[in-house]
Amino acid sequence: MAATSTPTENIQQSSMPVEEADVAESNAADLERQPLLDKPKEEPQKWGWWPFSGGGDGKSPRKNYFGNFFSGSKAKKTEDPIDDEWDSTQYDITRITSWSAFGMVKGCAWDNHSLWRCMGLALLLSVAVALGAFFMPHAVLVKPEKLEKLGTFLNVFVGLLLGFFLASSMNRWYGCVNAFLELLDAVRSMQMQMTALGVRKDRADTIGRYGVMSAWLLHFHLTLDSEDGQGDVDLKDMWKKLDMVRPSICLPKEKVMLSQYPEPYALLWTWVASLVGRMAVDSEIPAMASPTYGRILDLVSNAFSSIREVRALYAVKVPFIYLHTLAVLVHVNNILNAVSFGLTLGSAFTQSVEIEDEEVEPIRMSSRRRVKVWTMLCMQFCFSMIAPMLYLALLEVCVCISQPFRYKDARIPAVRLIRALEEDLKNAAAVADRPPDWEKPMFKVP
Numbered sequence: 001m002a003a004t005s006t007p008t009e010n011i012q013q014s015s016m017p018v019e020e021a022d023v024a025e026s027n028a029a030d031l032e033r034q035p036l037l038d039k040p041k042e043e044p045q046k047w048g049w050w051p052f053s054g055g056g057d058g059k060s061p062r063k064n065y066f067g068n069f070f071s072g073s074k075a076k077k078t079e080d081p082i083d084d085e086w087d088s089t090q091y092d093i094t095r096i097t098s099w100s101a102f103g104m105v106k107g108c109a110w111d112n113h114s115l116w117r118c119m120g121l122a123l124l125l126s127v128a129v130a131l132g133a134f135f136m137p138h139a140v141l142v143k144p145e146k147l148e149k150l151g152t153f154l155n156v157f158v159g160l161l162l163g164f165f166l167a168s169s170m171n172r173w174y175g176c177v178n179a180f181l182e183l184l185d186a187v188r189s190m191q192m193q194m195t196a197l198g199v200r201k202d203r204a205d206t207i208g209r210y211g212v213m214s215a216w217l218l219h220f221h222l223t224l225d226s227e228d229g230q231g232d233v234d235l236k237d238m239w240k241k242l243d244m245v246r247p248s249i250c251l252p253k254e255k256v257m258l259s260q261y262p263e264p265y266a267l268l269w270t271w272v273a274s275l276v277g278r279m280a281v282d283s284e285i286p287a288m289a290s291p292t293y294g295r296i297l298d299l300v301s302n303a304f305s306s307i308r309e310v311r312a313l314y315a316v317k318v319p320f321i322y323l324h325t326l327a328v329l330v331h332v333n334n335i336l337n338a339v340s341f342g343l344t345l346g347s348a349f350t351q352s353v354e355i356e357d358e359e360v361e362p363i364r365m366s367s368r369r370r371v372k373v374w375t376m377l378c379m380q381f382c383f384s385m386i387a388p389m390l391y392l393a394l395l396e397v398c399v400c401i402s403q404p405f406r407y408k409d410a411r412i413p414a415v416r417l418i419r420a421l422e423e424d425l426k427n428a429a430a431v432a433d434r435p436p437d438w439e440k441p442m443f444k445v446p
Contacts, residue, residue, distance in 0.1 A: 133346025187211030198442035
């Protein structure tokens with residue numbers, strides 16, 4: 001028997017396509033309301049270990065991977081072990097021009113044990129000389145003005161030499177920072193070139209990963225070399241630090257190959273050059289004879305040259321004969337001024353104390369004379385103790401600045417710069433994945 005349909009069922013069946021059309025239209029409208037950079041569902045990526053893509057299985061979301069990657073731990077969120085490093089370039093510059101500068105103690109020249117140790121020794125020497133001048137009967141014949149004139153001459157000479165040394169140290173510091181920034185800019189430019197040519201995601205991610213890894217390894221190598229002081233860096237410590245900070249940035253096979261060489265951060269760019277050549281052979285980028293290929297190799301060469309420049313500025317120190325002579329002059333100036341102040345102090349005590357002896361007529365000092373002596377003593381303290389302390393502080397500043405990876409008070413903010421690079425690469429990769437009104441470029445059509 002043939003089944004018959006009622007009018008009500010016919011109306012319901014005819015209304016179903018209309019409802020499906022309404023649902024499809026509403027879904028399309030909802031898609032338009034979604035954020036532009038939301039990543040749609042894609043097939044699992046083969047190269048998922050790279051921090052600027054998803055997980056290795058293609059299921060872990062991008063932002064969760066970034067959270068684990070930048071926290072320095074694979075399993076749980078932990079504090080970065082290098083978060084507590086002092087950044088000498090992060091300070092409130094508006095407080096420098098006011099008296100608030102006296103309260104900025106952390107990272108300043110006065111936060112230095114060697115400076116106060118030298119000043120304590122100078123003060124002890126002054127007290128010893130003062131006691132000798134007080135108890136020796138003929139010590140008053142020694143004129144402290146003679147030593148004061150010699151100290152004044154040394155002050156001018158030492159100040160001139162310290163000025164030259166400070167200018168040279170600042171040039172070295174800025175040169176090292178500029179070379180390090182050129183390395184990071186080369187990594188950014190390489191990513192931009194790969195995006196413009198529409199290179200495969202795994203290729204572009206590998207180049208970016210090698211660039212970031214080279215920056216981290218260079219920073220850790222120079223920092224450990226500075227702490228060691230002998231020029232022999234334990235490569236195991238360098239790789240251990242990299243594993244603590246960025247545990248998933250280096251593949252085990254790559255680590256085994258790179259750990260055999262003392263400068264893996266430079267050899268990584270050899271791999272980048274080889275990969276670029278392979279892509280040119282496979283027609284993934286323009287051919288080797290094209291200007292575009294030459295531009296890409298220029299970026300690789302610039303990155304390698306920046307690494308060599310940073311190494312040269314760090315390794316080649318100020319000549320020992322110059323720095324040793326300058327340090328001896330500063331300390332000799334400090335000693336002469338301490339002796340001069342000690343003689344003045346002993347003479348002041350001798351004149352301020354009433355001498356009572358049967359063979360010598362008592363010497364009594366008026367209150368006006370006493371005030372004049374103590375005023376002269378305070379002025380002599382400023383000239384003989386405060387001024388040499390300023391020269392010692394300036395010498396400490398020059399030495400710290402001349403070694404930008406050794407002393408934390410003047411260390412290059414490499415950690416902050418590398419993190420900014422990682423954030424820039426992450427944002428650029430996210431924006432390049434979803435152009436607003438056009439398809440992504442692709443030099444080699446699959």
